[in-house]
Each structure stands twice: as structure tokens, then as C-alpha cells.
Amino acid sequence: MTNLNIHYAIVDDEEPGRTNLRLAMEAHAGWQLAFEADSAARAREALAGCRIDLLFLDIQMPRESGLLLARELGRMIEPPLVVFVTAHSAHAIEAFEVHALDYLLKPLNDARLAQAVERAALLLAGRQRGAYGRALHAYTEGPAYLEQISVRSVGRIDQVRVADILWIEAQGNYVALHTAAGSPLHRVALSRLEEHLDPAQFLRVHRSSIVRREQVAGLSVAGDGSYALRLRGTAEVPVSERYVGAVRELLGA
Template sequence: MPIRYLIVDDEEPGRANLRLALADHPGWELVAECDGNGAARASLAQHEVDVIFLDVQMPGETGLVLARELSRLREPPLIVFVTAYGAHAVDAFEVHALDYLLKPLDDARLAQAVERAAAMLRQRQREAYGAALRDHAEAGASPYPERIGVRSVGRIEQVIVDEILWMEAAGNYVELHLPARTVLHRITLNRLEALLDPACFLRVHRGAIVRRDQIASLVSGGEGSHKLMLRCGGVVPVSASYVAALKAALQA
């Protein structure tokens, strides 16, 4: 069964470039090309769509407006943002997307996005993806989410934030350490830290964040090194720049 996709971009060259690039991927079927959100809504009302390649900056309404609307659906199309912004600016809306592509398009990055979308569709993950979108779209009621949609390889699951004991950076992923397992989340540690309540979590290393109620003791090593012992049994390295904040947390 083909993967049906929609291109939404106000610039015709952008639509053409993406259409031609996707033509090299067998099994992908173009439903329509739209020059804005209005045309996209009309196409979505008439056709079943699996994936939307959505431009961010468009006249009138940005792609984020449409993304938030789609988040209300039980099984929304997977969203791949297409943007001219630098990667540092993408963090502001990364949580709403399965992936994002920077203009001008890079064939290797497009292939990664295509495979990621295909993997999620094979595993019937659209409902889980929809739940993750809704969590972020509704986050305005509380500054810190109770659950996060964890994106790993071809899969999204809901992880309760209160169950996270500690976390550490692992390349382009973050390892979330839960009571009985470890989950890989495709996000940067800095981005994840921005979503967490600082009253509950504390950064102790450039690559590690711990739950405050898991802090047990600070152990000094040679040459000024430190390690944090957690109540769950975990051992986390501590950077010198975080030692003072950690000592204050121990005395609280």
C-alpha cells in the first residue's frame, strides 16, 4: 500500500524540489501540492493522507497553525516540517514534528525522514503520535508536561515524567532511566531540560540530569572529580560547575 503524502509550501520551486526528490523513493504517492494552509485543509477534507511535508514560514498562517489543528485529531498525519531556519531555531517547534528538513534539501536527510515515517506507519504508530502532539499542544495549561511523547526508532510511547529517575545524553538521543528499564528519546538534553520542572530535576553534568528526590550522596574522587550516588542505585558523574548547586540540594 503506498504512503500518501501532501506538500504544503507557498513557493512553487520549493514544492517542485521536494516532489522531484520524493520521486526517487518507491511507494510514496503524492496526493496534492498546496500553496498554504487553506488549500491543505481542503485536500485533507477530501483525501486520506499519511504524511505532510509542511513549510513553516508562509504568508498569513505559518505551518505551526496547521500543525496545532492536526494535533487535535486522534490519528493525525505524520508531520515533517520543511524550514529555512537554522537548526538552533527548530527546537522551538521540534516537539510537534516527526522530523524536520532544512532548505535547501539534503538528499541524505530526506532519506532519513522518509525511512522514519515509513517505520512509524509500519508499526501503526499514528495514534501514539497523535497523543504526543496533543500533549504538547495542550501544555499551555501547565508549564511542565506530566507525560512526554518519547520518539525513538520508528516508535512513540508516552512516558510519565514522575517515573524518570535520571537521564543522560547519548549522541543524538537521551537515555531516560526508569525504575525497570531505559528508554531512548530522540531529543537533545538541553531541549528536554527546558520541558522539565526545575523544582523536580537538577542538572549535575553537561550530559546528565537527575530527579532531586533521587539524590543520595556526593562522593569526591581524585583530582577534584565527583560522583553522585542515587537512591535507585545509579551513579552519575558531576561536573565541577554543578557541585555547588548539588551541595545546596543535599542540604535542602
């Protein structure tokens, strides 16, 4: 997808990293480099003087992390889309916590870069920048616990109200947010998401599942000694030995 008005910037403290990314972006017609910066401070100065659509942002930089700058961008009404660039895959979850559009691992892979660029172009073409800005703002300035979750898919961002979630199921690198209307997938680790959920509303019952407390209807024991939690409706969720006591306490109450 080509759009002659798409402007991007690169923030990386290492010159080879900036050069490699700049050269790789030359293969994508219609993308114009607005500026390069070797620190978050210099990027902040440059951003004050121009408007860009996409920011390639290194996570690990001296003095100030790219994660901190990304959170700061959440205060803007329409922040640029953020694609993190990192040498460490462990930073991926943190990247999505601040609503990065995507993340790229060093050394850069041309196919992954093309995928990130296409996702950004689709989002911008669909005029979703405002939705992205609201999602980022809600994360950085919102309450202690999540009230909504921004689910990103190709070309769009959808908001899932936490109040509508019945239970949550881990599925690889994603979680399925089970609601009455459907089960959208959100890319985050279940344990990481749990940290942002109100424990008065949600209960961990298994390494792969979290349930809304008010949805718990009953607990049964299978012949092999395993446990299953029956939720209001038809859903049945496994319960591990570790969490049985908490479930029984809830049912007793």
C-alpha cells in the same frame, strides 16, 4: 516499503521547493500526492476536505509558521505524520518539540528523504498513527510540565512516563532517559528538555545531566577537586562547580 494507500501533501511557500520535493517523491512508488499548498491557511483548507497520511511542512513561511500549523494538527484525533522541511538546522529541536516524525534540510538530500519516507511507511504499517496522534495531542494540550515523553524509533512510538525517569544524560544530539527498566534515547537537547520538566521534581547538576531530586543520596569530592553525585542504587553522576551549591542545599534539606 510500498503501500498504495499512502497519501502525502506538500506545504511550502516557495514553488521551487514544492517542485523539487514532488519530483523527488516520484522515485518512491506507492506514494500519492494529495495536494500542494503555498501557505498554512491554504493547507488548512485542503486538510478539511481530505485525509492524508504524511505532511511535508515548511517551517518558515510568511504570515504563519509551519510550527504553528503542526501544533494545531495536534487537536486532531489522528493527525497526519509531519516531516518538517527547513533551510535552517536550528529549527530541528523545535520540530521535535511538536513531535515531528523527522525533518529535512534544504537543499533536499535524496538519501535523507528516503530515510524519512521509510520511517513514515514503517510507522503507518505498524498502525502507530493513533499513538502518534496521542503524543502530539498530549504535547499541544497537556499540562505546563511534561508527564510523558514520546520516544520515536524505527516503526514505533513508545511512551516514557516522566514519573519513571531517575536521571537524564546528554549523549550528543540525544538524551538517555534512565529508568529502572532501561535507558531509551530521545532526540532533543538536554537544555530544551529541561524547560519542560518540573523544577520541583528535577535538578540540573551538570551540563550533561539532570537528576530526580528524590534520587539524590550523597555528594563526594574526588582528589582532583571534582564532584560526584551518588544516586539511590548504583548510579553516580558528575556535578559541576556551578551546581554544587544547589546540590548541597538539597542534601541539607
